[in-house]
Amino acid sequence: MKIIKILLVMLAIPLSLQEVVADYKDGKDKSQVCAGCHGTDGNSQISMYPRLAGQHKDYLVYALEGYRSGNRQNAIMSGFAKGLSDQDIQDLSEYYSMQKGLKTLPER
Amino acid sequence: MKSIYKLITIPIMILFAPAGMADSPLPGKDKSETCLGCHAIPGYNNVYPTYKVPKVAGQNADYIISALKAYRDKDRIHETMHANASALTDQDITDIAEYFESLK
Numbered sequence: 001m002k003i004i005k006i007l008l009v010m011l012a013i014p015l016s017l018q019e020v021v022a023d024y025k026d027g028k029d030k031s032q033v034c035a036g037c038h039g040t041d042g043n044s045q046i047s048m049y050p051r052l053a054g055q056h057k058d059y060l061v062y063a064l065e066g067y068r069s070g071n072r073q074n075a076i077m078s079g080f081a082k083g084l085s086d087q088d089i090q091d092l093s094e095y096y097s098m099q100k101g102l103k104t105l106p107e108r
Numbered sequence: 109m110k111s112i113y114k115l116i117t118i119p120i121m122i123l124f125a126p127a128g129m130a131d132s133p134l135p136g137k138d139k140s141e142t143c144l145g146c147h148a149i150p151g152y153n154n155v156y157p158t159y160k161v162p163k164v165a166g167q168n169a170d171y172i173i174s175a176l177k178a179y180r181d182k183d184r185i186h187e188t189m190h191a192n193a194s195a196l197t198d199q200d201i202t203d204i205a206e207y208f209e210s211l212k
Contacts, residue, residue, distance in 0.1 A: 047170035
């Protein structure tokens, strides 16, 4: 009987740990909304809007979650981020992080 | 004769090349020395929460200006950035932003 319990627990662990897996292609499709300001590949040509191309994925996730929760304030981005699911945030961040653009500052 | 002419004029042209055309660094290069501690280390992590310190080389200048001012005014969360931005003048912020954008 104990063995069955242990087996059930072992089966339940992977299910509970299931994470959202980012999808590049979906991210590309979903990014069309963002392209108006951030450019088609995240290399925004409008100086007041940040480039996203090549940015670290986990930073993009952190930023989007911040806009969604209200931790980070921006009239335009709050509106867009409120409608995003965790899956959307993963997909978009995956797509933009894979584009060529931003770089780490050079060492002196 | 032609080559002698070149020999004389080219060094003179170089000598009088306007500042900025030669590799005189932007003022923001020196002013951004402090930023390197975090933003020049590839893959360096912020902690609590954990995410990689954002890349800023090649970032658009006006965006950097608004971000730094938001940190200075504490409108944007991040304690280290509050501390670093608090000492910056508007001119410092503009210079740093122009330097970052120049690294495209």
